[in-house]
Amino acid sequence: MTMARIVGIDLGTTNSLVAYMDKGTPRVIAGRNERNMVPSVVAMTDNGLIVGDPAKEHLTRNPARTVYSVKRFMGKSLEDVQGELTYFPYTLTEQGGVIRFKLGEKTYSPPQISAMILKELKHRAETHLGESITKAVITVPAYFNDSQRQATKDAGMIAGLEVLRIINEPTAASLAYGLQQKTQGTIAVYDLGGGTFDISILKLKNGIFEVLATNGDTHLGGDDFDRLIADLFLEEIRERHGLDLHAYPDHMQAVRLEAERTKIRLSDVLKTTATLDLPDGKGRFTRELTRDQIESMTMGLIERTLAPCRKALKDAELTPDRIDEVVLVGGSTRMPLVRQRVQELFGKIPHCELNPDEVVALGAAVQADILSGGTTDMLLLDVTPLSLGIETMGGVMSSVIRRNTTIPAGAKEMFTTYVDGQTGVDIHILQGERELAKDNRSLARFRLKVPPLPAGVPRIEVTFLIDANGILNVLAKDMRTGQSQSIEVKPSYGLSDSEVEQMIEDSFKFAADDVSARKLIEARLDAGAMITTTEKSLLDGGHLIASDNIATTRTALAALATAKDGTDPRAIRARMADLEQAAKPLTVALLNDSLTKGLQGKKVSEVT
Amino acid sequence: MARSMCWHCQSEMAGEYFCERCVKVQPVSKDLDYFTCMGFPRRLTIDPRQLETKFYELSRAFHPDFFQNKSAEEQTISLGNSAMLNTAYRTLRDPIQRAEYLLDLEAGAVKDIRTSPPADLFEEILKLQDTLDEYRAADRASSTATTLCAKLQAERTTLERRQQDMETALQQLFTQWDALQDRGEVTDQTRAERDRILKQMRGILSNRTYVKNIVNDLVATIS
Numbered sequence: 001m002t003m004a005r006i007v008g009i010d011l012g013t014t015n016s017l018v019a020y021m022d023k024g025t026p027r028v029i030a031g032r033n034e035r036n037m038v039p040s041v042v043a044m045t046d047n048g049l050i051v052g053d054p055a056k057e058h059l060t061r062n063p064a065r066t067v068y069s070v071k072r073f074m075g076k077s078l079e080d081v082q083g084e085l086t087y088f089p090y091t092l093t094e095q096g097g098v099i100r101f102k103l104g105e106k107t108y109s110p111p112q113i114s115a116m117i118l119k120e121l122k123h124r125a126e127t128h129l130g131e132s133i134t135k136a137v138i139t140v141p142a143y144f145n146d147s148q149r150q151a152t153k154d155a156g157m158i159a160g161l162e163v164l165r166i167i168n169e170p171t172a173a174s175l176a177y178g179l180q181q182k183t184q185g186t187i188a189v190y191d192l193g194g195g196t197f198d199i200s201i202l203k204l205k206n207g208i209f210e211v212l213a214t215n216g217d218t219h220l221g222g223d224d225f226d227r228l229i230a231d232l233f234l235e236e237i238r239e240r241h242g243l244d245l246h247a248y249p250d251h252m253q254a255v256r257l258e259a260e261r262t263k264i265r266l267s268d269v270l271k272t273t274a275t276l277d278l279p280d281g282k283g284r285f286t287r288e289l290t291r292d293q294i295e296s297m298t299m300g301l302i303e304r305t306l307a308p309c310r311k312a313l314k315d316a317e318l319t320p321d322r323i324d325e326v327v328l329v330g331g332s333t334r335m336p337l338v339r340q341r342v343q344e345l346f347g348k349i350p351h352c353e354l355n356p357d358e359v360v361a362l363g364a365a366v367q368a369d370i371l372s373g374g375t376t377d378m379l380l381l382d383v384t385p386l387s388l389g390i391e392t393m394g395g396v397m398s399s400v401i402r403r404n405t406t407i408p409a410g411a412k413e414m415f416t417t418y419v420d421g422q423t424g425v426d427i428h429i430l431q432g433e434r435e436l437a438k439d440n441r442s443l444a445r446f447r448l449k450v451p452p453l454p455a456g457v458p459r460i461e462v463t464f465l466i467d468a469n470g471i472l473n474v475l476a477k478d479m480r481t482g483q484s485q486s487i488e489v490k491p492s493y494g495l496s497d498s499e500v501e502q503m504i505e506d507s508f509k510f511a512a513d514d515v516s517a518r519k520l521i522e523a524r525l526d527a528g529a530m531i532t533t534t535e536k537s538l539l540d541g542g543h544l545i546a547s548d549n550i551a552t553t554r555t556a557l558a559a560l561a562t563a564k565d566g567t568d569p570r571a572i573r574a575r576m577a578d579l580e581q582a583a584k585p586l587t588v589a590l591l592n593d594s595l596t597k598g599l600q601g602k603k604v605s606e607v608t
Numbered sequence: 609m610a611r612s613m614c615w616h617c618q619s620e621m622a623g624e625y626f627c628e629r630c631v632k633v634q635p636v637s638k639d640l641d642y643f644t645c646m647g648f649p650r651r652l653t654i655d656p657r658q659l660e661t662k663f664y665e666l667s668r669a670f671h672p673d674f675f676q677n678k679s680a681e682e683q684t685i686s687l688g689n690s691a692m693l694n695t696a697y698r699t700l701r702d703p704i705q706r707a708e709y710l711l712d713l714e715a716g717a718v719k720d721i722r723t724s725p726p727a728d729l730f731e732e733i734l735k736l737q738d739t740l741d742e743y744r745a746a747d748r749a750s751s752t753a754t755t756l757c758a759k760l761q762a763e764r765t766t767l768e769r770r771q772q773d774m775e776t777a778l779q780q781l782f783t784q785w786d787a788l789q790d791r792g793e794v795t796d797q798t799r800a801e802r803d804r805i806l807k808q809m810r811g812i813l814s815n816r817t818y819v820k821n822i823v824n825d826l827v828a829t830i831s
Binding site: 164165205206208210370371372373376379380381405406407408409410411465467468531551554557558561562565 | 616618660664667668671672673674676677679680681687688690691692694695697698
């Protein structure tokens with residue numbers, strides 16, 4: 001059985017792409033303008049929201065209402081990005097630990113802005129393929145933490161896409177290379193993009209892509225190179241013309257864009273001239289720059305990528321000479337100095353046969369094809385980039401799942417009480433490599449419900465499960481009663497489920513042609529809730545009904561799950577009705593049971 | 609080796625991880641140890657290539673990637689089985705973790721092993737701790753520091769040799785364990801032999817961690 005088409009999406013800091021598998025070959029889908037890349041820019045204009053190339057023009061025209069580099073804000077709080085706020089022309093606020101962009105009257109969270117880019121890609125794929133697209137694989141930097149991954153998944157949902165898998169950018173690139181070259185051996189993927197840096201070390205053997213170690217910096221990329229060059233321009237404009245361009249947001253954007261173009265030109269030529277028009281009739285600023293000059297300016301940034309490379313090698317228990325191939329990914333690897341330093345570190349000439357801007361999207365399409373059952377001989381075994389732990393007494397982090405553990409990964413921890421009659425245990429989940437809890441990323445807090453008993457008697461087993469997306473799931477079980485407990489995990493830096501749902505609703509207000517997709521999403525949400533409830537009922541009341549009733553309920557459950565994966569909201573509603581019918585004996589039995597229990601311990605006189 | 613009845617079609621299970629009748633994946637039983645799960649006997653010498661081959665084979669069977677089109681139950685089982693397989697592989701791949709796991713299975717409660725200094729090195733380690741403290745307090749440029757540093761370097765060599773000895777001793781115990789298991793007899797004598805090997809292994813493992821921590825501390829201080 002093959003399912004509806006799944007597309008692969010590279011949601012980048014600077015540019016985004018969508019690709020699909022065309023008879024065994026991954027292809028990037030071009031837009032009407034023949035360009036493969038959609039600039040990751042969203043502008044709020046008087047005529048509504050626009051995305052991509054046309055939005056890019058608004059960067060200088062209307063900087064306060066044009067968002068770029070939104071990826072740098074995914075899964076972050078305002079405090080996290082405090083240091084670089086001056087670089088961005090738009091107004092940021094925070095609500096419930098999540099950043100919001102203020103564009104005109106309304107505010108938008110980073111997942112909402114990302115969703116607009118995703119919708120553009122979705123639309124592009126639908127136009128090209130002539131079918132409705134509802135499922136996607138989306139790539140993220142390997143070093144993204146849980147909140148950043150969750151935010152990306154939320155963005156997909158808001159865009160009306162079911163995100164079947166979040167995969168890491170360097171590993172996606174390795175899939176594209178592996179497919180093309182049938183490589184075997186140990187490879188290092190060096191991925192320097194617009195805003196993030198990743199290094200992944202993989203072992204390729206008989207179609208298995210096993211990640212041995214990964215490392216990186218989610219705040220290091222082409223943007224930072226541009227800033228250094230832009231700062232140079234700004235300084236010289238101040239000296240030469242007595243002008244502080246910080247007061248001119250539109251010119252600040254022009255400086256940033258010219259810095260980026262200058263950097264790009266200097267990857268091909270040794271010398272170039274940057275040109276900028278100045279405000280207030282101050283004429284024009286020109287500056288000649290050589291490749292040597294920008295290399296000495298940006299050397300420090302490039303060196304910063306080498307430490308993670310060494311750490312990854314150490315974690316993989318390998319020395320550089322044990323790496324068979326090195327692959328370059330991301331637009332910033334076009335810089336000659338980057339190539340040179342990578343070559344020096346690993347002692348071999350890096351591969352760059354595939355377009356470094358497109359290889360991640362191509363790999364995402366390969367992974368999409370694996371999930372849809374098309375490609376069956378390849379399998380990616382990725383790892384979790386950061387250690388997962390819990391805060392223990394004294395504010396220390398106790399590691400539960402170590403970094404570079406192959407995912408899916410699970411670990412169990414037993415919890416008990418310290419005080420007689422204590423009814424809850426607070427658990428604080430962290431991610432990071434530091435000793436102290438406060439130095440690591442807070443992922444979530446929750447309260448474990450415990451029956452009131454003498455101290456130390458309750459035994460609650462908590463299972464931490466990192467799924468194939470690198471996203472954490474938590475389950476708790478009372479070992480004395482065997483009862484499972486559903487845990488309401490409040491993310492420290494993320495949108496709550498209801499906020500995401502609200503945003504899904506809002507997103508449809510922007511586009512009237514999405515009514516059917518909306519029906520589908522609602523049907524899926526309802527179906528999901530029904531599946532969860534019924535499964536819980538089976539767990540609680542399975543013993544109360546006949547075994548053929550259980551079997552019928554299970555069959556109806558499975559049918560609903562299959563329908564939920566499909567794209568027909570009517571089919572989902574029909575299967576929901578079937579399940580309701582099938583589960584009736586169970587529902588009735590549970591009702592009777594709770595009624596009987598409620599009556600126990602009451603005198604006959606009270607019952608009447 | 610899953611449970612005896614298929615969760616889906618309720619038929620008797622003959623297959624290992626998949627029901628032969630309805631071809632549904634079966635949850636790996638919680639009682640199954642990692643050796644059995646990976647198809648290896650409880651031995652301490654394992655060919656890493658064979659282990660990897662088995663890991664890849666089972667990954668292809670269990671990984672959630674291949675269950676996207678399947679029911680929610682099957683997806684849950686696939687996730688659980690994959691997580692369990694990954695833990696099993698990680699544990700068995702590393703000789704020390706493998707030995708600790710086997711100790712846990714055979715003698716129980718390995719987590720409770722306190723790391724302890726080797727009895728004959730106890731005094732020496734106490735002295736070493738003092739030297740370390742002195743060195744940390746000393747002015748790095750002074751001649752005292754130079755003397756202390758040389759002393760610490762010598763200690764480091766001694767301890768690293770000791771680490772080597774422990775690795776060798778462990779390796780011997782591993783071989784002895786495997787030979788005893790291969791013989792397969794159960795007599796009072798083999799039982800006593802078994803207990804001796806496990807006890808010695810536990811001892812070395814606890815000393816090993818202790819010495820390793822000291823050496824790490826030492827290296828970090830003088831580098």
